[in-house]
Amino acid sequence: MAQAASVVSRLARTAGRQAASTVRGVLRSRLADSYPQETVDEIFAFALRKQTGVSLKYMLDFGANPIQHQMILSAQFLHRELPVRLARRVAELENLPYGLSSKPHVLKVRDWYIESFLDLRKFPPVRNAQDELKFTELLQMIYSRHTNVVPLMAKGVAELRHELASEVGLNELPEIHQFLDGFYMSRIGIRFLIGQHIELHAEPMENHIGMIYTKCSPWKVSQDAIDDARSVCQRKYGSAPEVEIYGDPTFVFAYVPSHIHSMVFELVKNSLRAVNDLFEEQGKESPAIRLVVAEGAEEITIKVSDEGGGIPRSDVPRIFTYLYSTAASPLPFVDDEGSDGPTVLAGYGYGLPLSRLYARYFGGDLQVISMDGYGTDAYLHLNRLGNMQEPLP
Missing domain, CATH: 3.30.565.10 (Histidine kinase-like ATPase, C-terminal domain)
Structure with a gap:
């Protein structure tokens, strides 16, 4: 799916081609049950922002000499980029078909993403080496928090599969598989970006760049x-x-x-x-x-x-x-x-x-x-x- 496509249109297709305004309303009403309205508005605003991709070669060139200035630049990039990626996943998790969004395991994953989004948004701008070290500690906490996302999501989807077994096979639900492909691909990217930044702080190993x-x-x-x-x-x-x-x-x-x-x-x-x-x-x-x-x-x-x-x-x-x-x-x-x-x-x-x-x-x-x-x-x-x-x- 084209990166330039808006989150609203993607969610509309996933939820059964609803109008974008309807998706907005569903997102706001569901999240508003658990979070303040200003938090819901902020998540939705970030979900509409464009993501910035990187390549393996860029990560190699950037991390070849991880001097203090580059580490600060890396932290500043992650401080801007990660909330966008997390917000997009929250928006998708809120609007899944067949009641998947309401499964307890899926809700737990959603809440982890919201917690990490809020932690990043509360963290002040990274301006110096001391800020960068504190930010890296936050990244380590987020990395650990999201460790079990895959098994939890799998349990939620397995529950849905059990419920629908008598009606339709899960393999016949392309919306679910399309969502999972995008969700897990995003998770791979988030964990690689965070893990790479953390590893650049580790004891240098020969022929390793993060x-x-x-x-x-x-x-x-x-x-x-x-x-x-x-x-x-x-x-x-x-x-x-x-x-x-x-x-x-x-x-x-x-x-x-x-x-x-x-x-x-x-x-x-x-x-x-x-x-x-x-x-x-x-x-x-x-x-x-x-x-x-x-x-x-x-x-x-x-x-x-x-x-x-x-x-x-x-x-x-x-x-x-x-x-x-x-x-x-x-x-x-x-x-x-x-x-x-x-x-x-x-x-x-x-x-x-x-x-x-x-x-x-x-x-x-x-x-x-x-x-x-x-x-x-x-x-x-x-x-x-x-x-x-x-x-x-």
Whole structure:
């Protein structure tokens, strides 16, 4: 969706193409039940402002020498930008269809966003190094406050799914999936901007600029993700198929390692489960999964191939929708505390759509091609140029 589109028009479409004035009234009346009118007016005013996107290359260039003046400029940018992004999400959370806005877990997430918005608005302008240090402390508090947003939202949507199960499948509700894509993409951006600023205050590490590792080896990160995924599989099944990895271990580029790890972990985990389930049922030895890291001029591609039986063709369009899962039953939520990558919500169908959003955040993508009856190939594309601006919702 075009960034220039107004929040009002987007909300109107999401709520069933109501007139913008109606959306305004709904927003004000709902929020006014819990917050002063001046707070509601301020949130709505900020929700109409334009967001400012950044690129990975910009973050690299800006953070290469984090002198005091640059840290102040970074804080000033976040002081202006974050309230706009938070206000837009509050506006959307207030106007979701099918009663999703009134779910207790969704209301809690909304209130976290409002609290952070108010904290930022109350903080005075950042003018010097002392102000910047205090502002960074506020950012750390906000970062911590929003740690469990993904599992809480998932619980709220799962509740809606349960209520509508007898009427319509959640996969048939494109408004919900469109909202979740935009909401989670925005969250990725907010957490990356905050996390990057905080990390620039940490003890300097060689070849690191905040969260970005300038000599990140996708081969080595993939190997770590493979080891972790096989360990999980081993604990659950008592065994794990082999994973063969191909590529150049010495190739490096600038990227966020935790993002690659989480995305590859999700893809390999899915393949391990598919292969193990199929061949355990047949009583045969499991074939190895293949992971290839290919270096292109503009992108790095990581391909994960398995012989786990594939996905029925009718299900392929649904694998990137939320709450579609091939797992037998949902497992407990695993909170993403301390993680800068996709949250693992096994059995809730969030792994693939969240991984695709993380890939797209820096200009990449995730594609899945399946041969029903044989296996699946997943292609994770990572932009190596770092020149793509955030795809702001």
